[in-house]
Amino acid sequence: MAAKERLSSSMEDYLEAILHISAEKQAARAKDIAKRLKVNNSSVTSALRLLSEKGLVNYAPYDIITLTAQGKKRAEEIARRHETLKDFFVKILLIDETEAEKASCKMEHVISNKILDRLISFVEFVEICPRGGKEWLRGFRRHCEGDDISASCEDSISLCLEDLRKKAQAFKNSQQEAVLLKEMDAGQRGKILQIKGHGEINKRLSAMGVSSGSIVEVEGRALQEERIEIKVRGYHLSLRNEDAAKISVEPYN
Amino acid sequence: MAAKERLSSSMEDYLEAILHISAEKQAARAKDIAKRLKVNNSSVTSALRLLSEKGLVNYAPYDIITLTAQGKKRAEEIARRHETLKDFFVKILLIDETEAEKASCKMEHVISNKILDRLISFVEFVEICPRGGKEWLRGFRRHCEGDDISASCEDSISLCLEDLRKKAQAFKNSQQEAVLLKEMDAGQRGKILQIKGHGEINKRLSAMGVSSGSIVEVEGRALQEERIEIKVRGYHLSLRNEDAAKISVEPYN
DNA sequence: TTAAAAAGTTAGATACATCAAACTTTTTGC
């Protein structure tokens, strides 16, 4: 396999666009891409030729456009960066959707993996640590709105002192029970305790930096409850129940 | 005055480099710039010609290189973006210097002002709100190192429950006394309460988005204690004591 | 003072991203 060549920001955007259009429609057409990226049709043709040369898209003149396996992987990686940044902007910095969307699509091309990883950990930590959470972010919102930071914090603290004790207790209690990922409900979050066996999933997960200690969130079910959809380290995954049964989790909520 | 034209990332880097070299030496020479930016000498010549055309650098063949007033302003703005990002990476995300340096110099060119502003507020909030602070970040560090998030948080909380009450009290107390900025010590931080009068400083500060409510940090003194050096909203400023006496502050620590 | 070294510039090339205008192929609707 060819070494993972550096792609320009533009080419990354083309891949990302193709991924999203493919998910929405059956096939991506040049015009859809042009529209989405606000570029001229002819620019799309050039881009496709280049990406095709690099083995990232399947393309022949006048034909429909699909991503190769490699191209899909790259595109998904870009989408992950995009989503992670946007999440941080929206959930933590309390930036509005539109602005967050625009900004993340610019920054996704230059953020390093290490920082991306930390950002994921940070958002997890803020959301899960009882000392952070919604009340704390409410304090931040007030601070942003020019409110007295003392008041924002104080409020947050008085709200918090009792609350925190309760949260901490609940948190401690929840630690006792381990559950199989398979059994968790949509919206639930928890920490991976163990991944049994050495099969496919194990490889797939560790390739993404997922291991015991990682925070996992159940996003939903699919295919007549045959599969569980999860998010971990910014990746959206779909696992067979069979595989999800091999993962034990300590749930948080 | 010409409308603030969009500069390419490269040109921004050239400006930033010239600013830093000028601060270190008397004058910037093409070779220093080339070395710093790891580009060929001839690339520097082209860049300088372009920046000179735009009125951002003073340049003539074989002559020394300086920033124009306009160029300096732009360069300082870029340095501010750079520093703000780096601060966030180092102080909050706990990224090492080298990586943070590299990353911020890439991202500085694409981050929006709105997000930059929020990032500044966020770092302020984390550092000042008693519910955040060092203990909380220690919890985050442990989480990053793969430690149990429960343990990280729990630790942080038990450390915190008592501590927090004290901090909250101290915080509340500190609220009473207002102090003149002029009188604050290096390292002290506080919230601006009022900026008296309508002179120069008032204009300068409000142009940077500084107003009552903004968090200010005293960085030091200069010119035989004649001036006070502060940091506010990511800007490094030097004020005459005379002017600093017009600003009342509620100190935090 | 002057020749060699260092610094800086110019010329010419490659690569990328984009566009408008002219052209070709495919699709659509009668």
Place this chain on the structure above:
DNA sequence: GCAAAAAGTTTGATGTATCTAACTTTTTAA
């Protein structure tokens, strides 16, 4: 089935960033 519309491509242009190699100016130091 076929003409018009829509979609896609080619051509040729501009603008940016960079390089190497050849050349010029300035600095240094013998």
